[in-house]
Amino acid sequence: MKKVLTIAGSDSCGGAGIQADIKTMDALGVYGMSVICAVTAQNTMGVEDVQDMTPDIVRAQIDAIFTDIEVDAVKIGMVSSPEIIRVIKERLIFYKAKKIVVDPVMVSKSGYHLLKKKAIDELKGLISIADIVTPNIPEAEVLTGLNIITEEDMKNAAKNIIKMGVKSVLIKGGHRCNDATDILLYKENFLVIPGKKIDTENTHGTGCTLSSSIASQLAKGFSIKESVILSKKYITKAIENSFALGKGVGPVGHLIDLYKRGGTDYGEN
Ligand SMILES: Nc1ncnc2c1ncn2[C@@H]1O[C@H](COP(=O)(O)OP(=O)(O)OP(=O)(O)O)[C@@H](O)[C@H]1O
Numbered sequence: 001m002k003k004v005l006t007i008a009g010s011d012s013c014g015g016a017g018i019q020a021d022i023k024t025m026d027a028l029g030v031y032g033m034s035v036i037c038a039v040t041a042q043n044t045m046g047v048e049d050v051q052d053m054t055p056d057i058v059r060a061q062i063d064a065i066f067t068d069i070e071v072d073a074v075k076i077g078m079v080s081s082p083e084i085i086r087v088i089k090e091r092l093i094f095y096k097a098k099k100i101v102v103d104p105v106m107v108s109k110s111g112y113h114l115l116k117k118k119a120i121d122e123l124k125g126l127i128s129i130a131d132i133v134t135p136n137i138p139e140a141e142v143l144t145g146l147n148i149i150t151e152e153d154m155k156n157a158a159k160n161i162i163k164m165g166v167k168s169v170l171i172k173g174g175h176r177c178n179d180a181t182d183i184l185l186y187k188e189n190f191l192v193i194p195g196k197k198i199d200t201e202n203t204h205g206t207g208c209t210l211s212s213s214i215a216s217q218l219a220k221g222f223s224i225k226e227s228v229i230l231s232k233k234y235i236t237k238a239i240e241n242s243f244a245l246g247k248g249v250g251p252v253g254h255l256i257d258l259y260k261r262g263g264t265d266y267g268e269n
Pocket residue numbers: 016105108109135136137172173174175180181182195196197198199200203204205206207208210232235236239
């Protein structure tokens with residue numbers, strides 16, 4: 001079985017973060033492992049509190065895994081602080097980690113800052129060693145300083161981000177009003193991945209699910225382009241099967257959730 005590591009934050013309500021990553025990995029048939037960078041006290045209505053792990057315990061978790069287990073792909077999500085990001089980058093280079101996906105998580109859907117503002121430069125450094133980075137539109141705006149409205153703007157932002165040294169860039173369109181088309185810049189070519197906006201409030205964890213699906217498919221040996229296309233299908237299906245939970249924004253539905261609710265039709269993933 002392929003082994004995939006998520007380096008991210010814990011979401012107590014189970015919709016995003018480490019919990020979404022492990023559910024996605026399970027659903028896609030890879031073995032999921034985790035390095036926890038922060039614990040959030042969070043529910044469907046928002047983030048109440050955050051406790052960052054120390055850089056030492058982040059380093060110790062990474063060392064524990066890489067000194068024992070061969071890791072086929074790594075997904076990085078919420079990384080909190082400049083010190084934690086520096087440790088992650090240094091350790092991943094040290095262990096010659098393969099197939100690195102960076103989801104540059106900055107602000108939760110409810111508006112809580114999950115990344116300290118002073119950590120943006122370190123985050124760019126981490127992006128430089130990745131195979132793919134998956135910013136949503138507001139994140140791409142922070143990384144580039146550009147204003148992104150149209151598909152052409154998304155392409156320009158991708159060209160700008162690729163200069164950071166990353167091999168490919170997926171700009172996610174989920175934050176646009178009427179469309180969920182994503183744009184991949186890969187080997188100097190653009191791939192427009194069309195998506196229709198699904199009318200649901202329950203989109204907690206969409207970005208985490210997409211990036212851990214990409215890491216899982218890369219681990220299985222698919223190319224970046226194939227992994228992104230398969231993952232767009234997975235996230236679309238997961239949003240179609242999202243459900244109400246608690247009083248706020250409910251989570252996307254993974255294969256496992258569907259089984260529990262008696263469903264069987266989950267496409268080819
Ligand atoms: N309502 C929707 N209908 C269809 N696809 C969507 C919808 N919302 C998001 N997506 C898709 O989900 C994927 C994740 O994109 P999104 O922009 O939501 O990520 P994100 O903002 O990083 O998520 P998160 O808030 O979990 O960090 C993309 O492929 C995007 O196009």
